[in-house]
Amino acid sequence: xxxxxxxxxxxxxxxxxxxxxxxxxxxxxxxxxxxxxxxxxxxxxxxxxxxxxxxxxxxxxxxxxxxxxxxxxxxxxxxxxxxxxxxxxxxxxxxxxxxxxxxxxxxxxxxxxxxxxxxxxxxxxxxxxxxxxxxxxxxxxxxxxxxxxxxxxxxxxxxxxxxxxxxxxxxxxxxxxxxxxxxxxxxxxxxxxxxxxxxxxxxxxxxxxxxxxxxxxxxxxxxxxxxxxxxxxxxxxxxxxxxxxxxxxxxxxxxxxxxxxxxxxxxxxxxxxxxxxxxxxxxxxxxxxxxxxxxxxxxxxxxxxxxxxxxxxxxxxxxxxxxxxxxxxxxxxxxxxxxxxxxxxxxxxxxxxxxxxxxxxxxxxxxxxxxxxxxxxxxxxxxxxxxx
Ligand SMILES: *Cc1c(COP(=O)(O)O)cnc(C)c1O
Numbered sequence: 001x002x003x004x005x006x007x008x009x010x011x012x013x014x015x016x017x018x019x020x021x022x023x024x025x026x027x028x029x030x031x032x033x034x035x036x037x038x039x040x041x042x043x044x045x046x047x048x049x050x051x052x053x054x055x056x057x058x059x060x061x062x063x064x065x066x067x068x069x070x071x072x073x074x075x076x077x078x079x080x081x082x083x084x085x086x087x088x089x090x091x092x093x094x095x096x097x098x099x100x101x102x103x104x105x106x107x108x109x110x111x112x113x114x115x116x117x118x119x120x121x122x123x124x125x126x127x128x129x130x131x132x133x134x135x136x137x138x139x140x141x142x143x144x145x146x147x148x149x150x151x152x153x154x155x156x157x158x159x160x161x162x163x164x165x166x167x168x169x170x171x172x173x174x175x176x177x178x179x180x181x182x183x184x185x186x187x188x189x190x191x192x193x194x195x196x197x198x199x200x201x202x203x204x205x206x207x208x209x210x211x212x213x214x215x216x217x218x219x220x221x222x223x224x225x226x227x228x229x230x231x232x233x234x235x236x237x238x239x240x241x242x243x244x245x246x247x248x249x250x251x252x253x254x255x256x257x258x259x260x261x262x263x264x265x266x267x268x269x270x271x272x273x274x275x276x277x278x279x280x281x282x283x284x285x286x287x288x289x290x291x292x293x294x295x296x297x298x299x300x301x302x303x304x305x306x307x308x309x310x311x312x313x314x315x316x317x318x319x320x321x322x323x324x325x326x327x328x329x330x331x332x333x334x335x336x337x338x339x340x341x342x343x344x345x346x347x348x349x350x351x352x353x354x355x356x357x358x359x360x361x362x363x364x365x366x367x368x369x370x371x372x373x374x375x376x377x378x379x380x381x382x383x384x385x386x387x388x
Pocket of ligand 1: 014065066067068092139141142143169170171172192195
């Protein structure tokens with residue numbers, strides 16, 4: 001049915017496909033983390049990663065999945081009993097609100113309908129009613145719905161509250177589209193290795209603003225593994241607090257070189273282009289955009305009526321060797337999600353559109369003709385050539 005049957009395409013919103021140069025770095029023989037060779041790499045990575053965070057603050061490298069980084073932001077800034085406003089617009093918002101509750105924060109959950117972005121005026125009202133709020137928690141991109149939240153406007157808002165921090169889960173945003181931490185005034189931010197950083201799963205990267213550092217010494221939530229004061233001290237001495245994740249940090253060095261060589265703008269441009277392409281051609285196939293304010297890192301698509309998103313996802317993987325994601329909870333079966341981060345080639349994107357068409361036809365042969373699919377695929381190919 002397709003011309004690239006042997007190819008495997010990983011088009012999930014994380015983990016993502018890894019650049020060939022990064023794969024080479026991952027295959028290198030192990031070295032000890034207390035060696036001049038690794039010392040040099042660590043020093044370079046700690047400096048270079050600030051470019052992606054767009055910050056002058058320290059960025060920390062944690063060996064944990066992204067959720068460990070989310071925990072790091074909380075335990076280093078909060079004390080039990082602190083008031084927190086948690087914006088919950090999907091699975092990851094739920095997780096962060098739960099986590100804050102677990103650590104004893106007084107959590108005001110602000111529910112936002114799935115597929116919608118938070119209204120800044122709603123958060124403004126909540127802050128007016130609760131001026132003693134220590135932190136506002138928000139995903140930059142809520143990966144479960146594909147929504148991008150208005151982080152710049154939220155940061156502008158929290159700037160007016162000297163004792164309120166804006167903590168941002170940017171695991172599918174930082175490194176995928178502009179999120180300048182210092183310029184916008186984000187107080188705590190977390191990124192993830194297997195998402196926009198195009199690495200294997202296993203590391204989280206975090207940074208805190210000057211404003212946040214005022215609260216770090218006195219935060220009373222229990223912290224041991226994720227005590228950022230100890231990490232900072234270790235980094236100042238050229239080490240990480242615990243054993244360094246040599247393999248991923250070495251690969252991160254290659255990712256950062258690739259990014260700084262081509263420039264952040266080019267990276268953002270490529271991801272934006274894939275998002276535009278997917279939004280455009282998926283709609284031509286009969287899918288509908290699920291997110292009202294779609295993120296460039298992941299596109300959530302409502303499947304045509306009578307179709308089952310879970311079955312589409314499975315068929316695409318089993319028959320066409322393409323991995324995308326389905327929906328979770330209330331969106332289960334209703335949506336599919338396509339990731340735009342990582343090493344993705346143009347032919348994979350055309351193939352995705354073509355195979356999605358064939359998959360819809362597999363479940364309903366009357367849905368569209370083979371000719372129609374082939375026309376859309378040709379149009380898709382042309383679009384990519386005309387929009388480099
Ligand atoms: C992937 C993801 C996480 C973290 O997941 P881990 O499995 O812990 O790496 C958190 N938030 C968002 C928005 C994510 O996309």
